[in-house]
Every structure is written in structure tokens, then in C-alpha cells.
Amino acid sequence: MASTIVLITGANSGIGFATTNVLVKASNAFHVIIASRSVEKAQAAQSEIEATGIKGTLSTIQLDVTDQESIEAAAAKVKEEFGRLDVLMNNAGVGGIGHDMQTGFKLCLETNVVGPAMISEAFRTLLFESKNPYSIYVSSGERTLLRNAAQVFTRPGYEKVRGSGAYQVSKAALNMLVVLEAGEYGPKGLKVFALSPGFVVSNLRGKSEEARTGWGKAGNPEVSGQIVLDIVQGRRDADVGSLIHKDGVYPW
Ligand SMILES: NC(=O)c1ccc[n+]([C@@H]2O[C@H](COP(=O)([O-])OP(=O)(O)OC[C@H]3O[C@@H](n4cnc5c(N)ncnc54)[C@H](OP(=O)(O)O)[C@@H]3O)[C@@H](O)[C@H]2O)c1
Numbered sequence: 001m002a003s004t005i006v007l008i009t010g011a012n013s014g015i016g017f018a019t020t021n022v023l024v025k026a027s028n029a030f031h032v033i034i035a036s037r038s039v040e041k042a043q044a045a046q047s048e049i050e051a052t053g054i055k056g057t058l059s060t061i062q063l064d065v066t067d068q069e070s071i072e073a074a075a076a077k078v079k080e081e082f083g084r085l086d087v088l089m090n091n092a093g094v095g096g097i098g099h100d101m102q103t104g105f106k107l108c109l110e111t112n113v114v115g116p117a118m119i120s121e122a123f124r125t126l127l128f129e130s131k132n133p134y135s136i137y138v139s140s141g142e143r144t145l146l147r148n149a150a151q152v153f154t155r156p157g158y159e160k161v162r163g164s165g166a167y168q169v170s171k172a173a174l175n176m177l178v179v180l181e182a183g184e185y186g187p188k189g190l191k192v193f194a195l196s197p198g199f200v201v202s203n204l205r206g207k208s209e210e211a212r213t214g215w216g217k218a219g220n221p222e223v224s225g226q227i228v229l230d231i232v233q234g235r236r237d238a239d240v241g242s243l244i245h246k247d248g249v250y251p252w
Helices: 012-024 041-050 066-083 101-127 145-154 168-188 221-232
Strands: 004-009 030-035 056-063 087-090 134-138 191-195 243-245 248-250
Touching: 004 012, 004 066, 004 101, 012 030, 012 041, 012 056, 012 221, 030 041, 030 066, 041 056, 056 066, 066 101, 087 101, 101 134, 101 168, 134 168, 134 221, 145 168, 168 191, 191 221, 221 243
Parallel strands: 004 030, 004 087, 030 056, 087 134, 134 191, 191 243
Antiparallel strands: 243 248
């Protein structure tokens, strides 16, 4: 059996897919569980990655981060199949674009905050069965309170790019979740990280070519996957409990 069992939520697309690809190409030590709300999308992702040749192994699991029954069933299945989890990557997220304000706020908070909170709660005992457990949350370096507070007054046109604010509010709340988990479980051995993946190609902004590529400005999500590889291979252990990016740490 692989020595490192990794579960990535929303792994059928974007950063989750790219991270899965990076990990299973890097080493035969990794078994990545592709968690997706759609079994079909998870299986398609597994086939696509396997077809390119991998060292590690893959499996799939149904997991809708807004559905408590789905979360508990996934945790029970991982317990039954593996008995532990070494890395939990709370990656699934939504941008909340194209909705009225109330729907956008509810969707962002439910998916980007409540979901990760409930998933971490459900999988924590399995993480503590690991000798070296990691809890990684995909956040956003652009959405910290500090950065936004500074930009409100200094960045020309800031109010135009802000949108409804639902996504920013959700990532700021997620950051608090990370700080609280690090405070409570860090001393017990859980290595907790918030990850700023960079501005990368994905479906977060929409599925048109322009939106996926961030109007030609978005980078390669495999670079975000490489940051996760660095974390789980211990190269970022000095930054544990922080909001990290490719080259360092952001203030909260
Ligand atoms: N791309 C960037 O530039 C960027 C920058 C900063 C932070 N992030 C963060 O990176 C993370 C990954 O997003 P991405 O950019 O890779 O976008 P993406 O391509 O849209 O991937 C998001 C993933 O989350 C899944 N998801 C959404 N709602 C879900 C739910 N209720 N249950 C289970 N899965 C759900 C999606 O599934 P479906 O395919 O079924 O919709 C998809 O697999 C997010 O947390 C996002 O906020 C991205």
C-alpha cells in the first residue's frame, strides 16, 4: 500500500486535478483519492491522469462538500478502505459569479467555509491515525483582510473588481478556520496550512476560454500542485500554521 494517502476535494478540475497529477507523477508513495461531487467526473479525471502514465495510484470517491450525508459516507469509506488519511486537501470551491447577491453569498459561504469545516471535522480522527498528518486548505492570497483593507484606499478601481464581496468574505472566513484548527490541533501534531495557489487556469471564473485563462493572464495550475508536493514532502514544514504561497508566506 502507498505510504501517503491523500484526499483532495474538487479534484476533477483545475487546481485539484493538477495537484493530483503532480503528486502521482512525483512518486509511487502517493495514493490520491479523487473526491468529486460527481462520480462520473471523478472517474473521467482518474482515466485522464492514468492515461498519461503515473508512478502513484488513484481512486475516486463521491463527496459533495455541501452535503453532510455525502461527507460522512466518504469519511466512513476512507476509514474502511485505508484506516487512516495522511493528507486532507480542502480544495473544492466556488467563485459565486453570476448569481444574485444573496445566492452568491450563501453559495460561497456554504461551499468555501461550511463545507471545509464539516469535512475537517469528519476526517480529523482519520488524520490522527497518520504518523505525519497534513491538513491543507486552498485559500487566496488576494482575499486577506489585511490586503483588502490596504487596497480599498490605495488601488485605483478596487471597488469595480470587488464584485458582491461574497468570495472575498468566504476566503477570509476560511483563513480564520485555518488559524483556529492550527491553534487547536497543531500542538497535537496536525500540520495545518492555508495555501494561496496563485492566479491559475481553472473553471472558477467560468467555463469560457477567456474566463478559464483569466483573459490570458492565469498561470499553470501545476505550479499550485507543486506547492502541495512541497508541503507534503516536508519542504514547507517551517511555514506550518501559515498562509503560504509559492515563494513564501502572506500575512493573514
Ligand atoms: N484558479 C485560481 O486562480 C484560484 C486562485 C485562488 C484560489 N483558488 C481556489 O482554488 C480552489 C480550486 O478552484 P479552481 O480554481 O481549481 O476551480 P475549478 O476548476 O472550478 O475547481 C473547483 C472544484 O470544486 C468543485 N466543487 C464546487 N462545488 C462543490 C461541491 N459542492 N462539492 C464538491 N465539489 C465542489 C468543482 O466541482 P464541479 O466540477 O462539479 O463544479 C471543481 O472540482 C478553490 O477553493 C478556489 O477558491 C483558485
